[in-house]
Amino acid sequence: MSAWSEVVGGLRSVLRRPLHAWRTSMSLRVVTSTLALSLLVVGLIGVLLMGRITSGLLDAKERASVVEAGSGAADAQRQLDAANTGPQTTSATTLVDNVTNSLASRAGKPGLYEVVLLASPPKVGDTPERATNQVSDTSVPAELRTAVQDDQRQSWTYTEVRYTDGRVVPGLVVGAPLTLPSAGNPRYELYFLFPLTQEQSTLDLVKRTVLLVGILLVLTLVGVAYIVTRQVVTPVRYAARTAERFSAGYLTERMAVRGEDEMATLATSFNTMASSLQEQITRLEALSRVQQRFVSDVSHELRTPLTTVRMAADLLYESREDFDPATARSAELLQTQLDRFEALLSDLLEISRFDAGAAVLDAEPVDMRALVGRVIEAAAPLTERKGSVIRLTAPDAPCLVEVDARRIDRVLRNLVVNAVEHGEGRPVDVTVACDDDAVAVTVRDHGVGLRPGESSLVFSRFWRADPARARTTGGTGLGLSIALEDARLHGGWLQAWGQPGDGANLRLTLPRTVQGHLEESPLPLEPADAGPRVQTSLATPYREPRRSAPTVITAITPEPTPEPTPESESESTSEEVAP
Amino acid sequence: MTTVSWGVPLRASVVGATMTFVKGRVLVVDDDTALAEMLGIVLRTEGFEPVFCADGAKAVEAFRESKPDLVLLDLMLPGRDGIDVCRAIRAESGVPIVMLTAKTDTVDIVLGLESGADDYVVKPFKPKELVARVRTRLRRTDTAGPENLSIGDLQIDVAGHSVKRDGEPIALTPLEFDLLAALARKPWQVFTREVLLQEVWGYRHAADTRLVNVHVQRLRSKIEHDPERPQIVVTVRGVGYKAGPP
Numbered sequence: 001m002s003a004w005s006e007v008v009g010g011l012r013s014v015l016r017r018p019l020h021a022w023r024t025s026m027s028l029r030v031v032t033s034t035l036a037l038s039l040l041v042v043g044l045i046g047v048l049l050m051g052r053i054t055s056g057l058l059d060a061k062e063r064a065s066v067v068e069a070g071s072g073a074a075d076a077q078r079q080l081d082a083a084n085t086g087p088q089t090t091s092a093t094t095l096v097d098n099v100t101n102s103l104a105s106r107a108g109k110p111g112l113y114e115v116v117l118l119a120s121p122p123k124v125g126d127t128p129e130r131a132t133n134q135v136s137d138t139s140v141p142a143e144l145r146t147a148v149q150d151d152q153r154q155s156w157t158y159t160e161v162r163y164t165d166g167r168v169v170p171g172l173v174v175g176a177p178l179t180l181p182s183a184g185n186p187r188y189e190l191y192f193l194f195p196l197t198q199e200q201s202t203l204d205l206v207k208r209t210v211l212l213v214g215i216l217l218v219l220t221l222v223g224v225a226y227i228v229t230r231q232v233v234t235p236v237r238y239a240a241r242t243a244e245r246f247s248a249g250y251l252t253e254r255m256a257v258r259g260e261d262e263m264a265t266l267a268t269s270f271n272t273m274a275s276s277l278q279e280q281i282t283r284l285e286a287l288s289r290v291q292q293r294f295v296s297d298v299s300h301e302l303r304t305p306l307t308t309v310r311m312a313a314d315l316l317y318e319s320r321e322d323f324d325p326a327t328a329r330s331a332e333l334l335q336t337q338l339d340r341f342e343a344l345l346s347d348l349l350e351i352s353r354f355d356a357g358a359a360v361l362d363a364e365p366v367d368m369r370a371l372v373g374r375v376i377e378a379a380a381p382l383t384e385r386k387g388s389v390i391r392l393t394a395p396d397a398p399c400l401v402e403v404d405a406r407r408i409d410r411v412l413r414n415l416v417v418n419a420v421e422h423g424e425g426r427p428v429d430v431t432v433a434c435d436d437d438a439v440a441v442t443v444r445d446h447g448v449g450l451r452p453g454e455s456s457l458v459f460s461r462f463w464r465a466d467p468a469r470a471r472t473t474g475g476t477g478l479g480l481s482i483a484l485e486d487a488r489l490h491g492g493w494l495q496a497w498g499q500p501g502d503g504a505n506l507r508l509t510l511p512r513t514v515q516g517h518l519e520e521s522p523l524p525l526e527p528a529d530a531g532p533r534v535q536t537s538l539a540t541p542y543r544e545p546r547r548s549a550p551t552v553i554t555a556i557t558p559e560p561t562p563e564p565t566p567e568s569e570s571e572s573t574s575e576e577v578a579p
Numbered sequence: 580m581t582t583v584s585w586g587v588p589l590r591a592s593v594v595g596a597t598m599t600f601v602k603g604r605v606l607v608v609d610d611d612t613a614l615a616e617m618l619g620i621v622l623r624t625e626g627f628e629p630v631f632c633a634d635g636a637k638a639v640e641a642f643r644e645s646k647p648d649l650v651l652l653d654l655m656l657p658g659r660d661g662i663d664v665c666r667a668i669r670a671e672s673g674v675p676i677v678m679l680t681a682k683t684d685t686v687d688i689v690l691g692l693e694s695g696a697d698d699y700v701v702k703p704f705k706p707k708e709l710v711a712r713v714r715t716r717l718r719r720t721d722t723a724g725p726e727n728l729s730i731g732d733l734q735i736d737v738a739g740h741s742v743k744r745d746g747e748p749i750a751l752t753p754l755e756f757d758l759l760a761a762l763a764r765k766p767w768q769v770f771t772r773e774v775l776l777q778e779v780w781g782y783r784h785a786a787d788t789r790l791v792n793v794h795v796q797r798l799r800s801k802i803e804h805d806p807e808r809p810q811i812v813v814t815v816r817g818v819g820y821k822a823g824p825p
Binding site: 299300303304305306307308309310311312314315342360362364365366367370374398400405406 | 611
């Protein structure tokens with residue numbers, strides 16, 4: 001068995017290169033098929049031609065030979081009959097010699113034919129046999145002899161003329177019965193052997209010529225096919241190279257237009273397409289630059305007055321105890337709403353930066369466990385307030401991964417804060433795992449989970465589970481959208497799983513290196529402790545970023561929390577500082 | 580190399596019975612008058628002495644006149660770019676510079692840090708946050724008695740705020756000095772960026788590790804024989820930095 005598979009494997013590896021060349025080279029395919037087809041056609045023509053020429057040559061020779069042999073045989077019979085009518089009976093030997101000699105002289109020199117005179121059985125008395133020019137009597141096939149003896153008329157066939165000195169030439173043998181007018185009238189058969197040496201050499205010449213012409217024809221056809229495919233394939237390859245360079249970003253790449261043939265049309269069309277693409281891309285780039293510039297300007301213009309307002313509000317807030325209750329409450333409201341405004345502004349700017357494609361990945365190797373640990377530590381005040389616990393499961397060895405720590409910190413903070421807020425005070429499980437290609441973090445809460453039919457909304461911008469209570473929950477509604485964009489920027493996945501009454505599980509999977517490609521996550525999306533499945537809601541892995549709608553995703557149901565807290569809302573700006 | 584003493588002493592004075600503790604003079608370079616005024620109010624409340632300059636072109640001049648203990652510098656200025664001003668001030672002094680920036684893009688922040696700023700605050704910031712940043716930069720670790728450290732082939736006199744190689748002084752900003760001293764105090768320890776942010780910049784929780792990266796680069800360019808292949812401040816891949824073997 002193994003030997004067989006080895007043979008198959010060996011065969012496959014031997015065949016791999018030719019197979020590859022066959023698949024990838026059009027000229028090889030065209031040349032090969034031309035070779036096969038022209039060999040077939042030229043071979044057929046050659047066979048047909050040879051057949052026609054051979055039969056034409058031999059038919060003429062055969063007719064002439066049969067007539068010649070017929071008259072020869074008639075002459076011989078006449079000669080014998082004449083000898084018989086004479087006064088004295090001649091001996092059989094003399095008769096045979098006479099006939100043979102006269103026929104030999106009739107054949108001429110060099111002989112048109114050879115003559116073999118054989119006695120038919122049953123032999124009566126003295127029955128000498130003769131042959132001219134050392135022709136062996138084995139030249140006459142037994143079947144022909146039988147035919148002549150039985151039918152007593154002229155018969156012929158093709159055979160080989162053998163000489164006693166060993167020469168063998170192809171020939172035609174025509175036989176006729178002959179009766180000797182000697183004692184007992186012994187029956188004889190007279191055979192004329194026409195050597196076909198001339199015809200044979202003619203046919204050989206024709207055969208050689210046909211073969212030579214055929215080979216030349218096949219070679220010419222193959223050469224023509226090669227040249228023709230080269231002529232087609234070379235411009236196609238050139239077009240492919242140009243298109244490749246264009247798609248690699250060399251937008252000024254164009255094809256040279258030569259002549260007015262189809263290739264020229266292709267080149268012209270390609271160039272038109274390239275120009276239009278270049279124009280579009282340039283315009284979009286310009287638009288994107290304008291957008292970035294605008295975002296940057298808005299950012300600065302809005303932020304400076306906001307800073308002043310913020311500082312003033314803070315000052316008022318600090319001294320609110322000196323105010324009357326209405327003013328004091330106003331200062332508090334101003335403070336909290338400014339927090340919200342700030343968070344919203346910075347999230348909007350972040351999102352618009354993603355939309356403009358201006359987000360830059362500033363990656364360096366980080367131990368994911370440490371990153372997660374810090375996020376959990378930072379969430380401690382919120383966790384305490386909610387009466388929840390965060391349980392961390394992480395491997396003992398470092399999980400090094402190339403990430404933009406600032407962004408991933410933001411993603412994790414978002415996931416953890418969300419889980420704690422929607423976890424109804426039940427423990428939140430954070431799990432870190434890594435394999436050779438990827439690092440995954442799951443954040444699992446045991447809150448109300450999701451309501452059916454709310455899938456693929458969790459990462460939508462400004463999506464809220466319950467619009468009626470939305471405004472009281474704080475948060476900008478952009479947190480998970482930004483987190484998803486951050487994950488995409490790393491070439492990673494952010495996915496959600498949830499079940500009614502069984503909480504939710506959010507999983508972040510990142511490739512170990514920036515160029516890495518994700519195949520699978522080290523952690524399952526559906527947690528092992530998930531209850532009996534009410535609804536199947538497994539997300540397909542997120543692969544290619546699409547602007548319009550986030551793929552994935554099952555929705556979790558955020559349970560609105562009664563009072564918003566500034567610390568938990570302003571995720572992107574809060575920065576705790578040592579006094 | 581000329582010796583420049585960049586250790587700027589704090590102005591602390593005791594006047595009579597009422598203790599007026601002047602914590603330091605802060606030069607505010609910002610074109611937005613409302614913000615500048617508000618900054619002034621906050622700084623004064625906290626006991627600092629603010630000095631203002633609204634024009635980038637006059638910022639260096641104002642710096643020379645007022646001799647501040649710290650500069651709050653807006654990055655977008657009329658007259659002269661904040662980055663330029665930052666470089667100009669850094670060229671003649673090691674005074675702590677804290678950038679005020681509305682831009683959160685990596686490029687802008689890294690550019691600001693590379694031009695010499697010690698720290699940055701992103702608008703809109705809370706007054707407490709700003710004050711904390713200013714305080715940290717003005718803080719001087721008072722060491723009891725002389726403390727001499729060595730790292731690589733450098734000798735550090737902590738009390739005297741000087742770094743010498745073969746008796747030849749090397750000029751470092753106070754921040755770079757703190758960074759080097761922190762590494763030199765525990766040569767066996769690998770410092771994560773977060774720990775350095777905590778020890779040198781005073782951030783209690785993880786902040787922007789780019790601060791550390793940029794300042795380590797600046798420090799290396801001053802103390803390493805070959806900044807491309809550092810031997811004094813060594814990178815530990817995926818973890819942070821540590822002092823090189825002596």
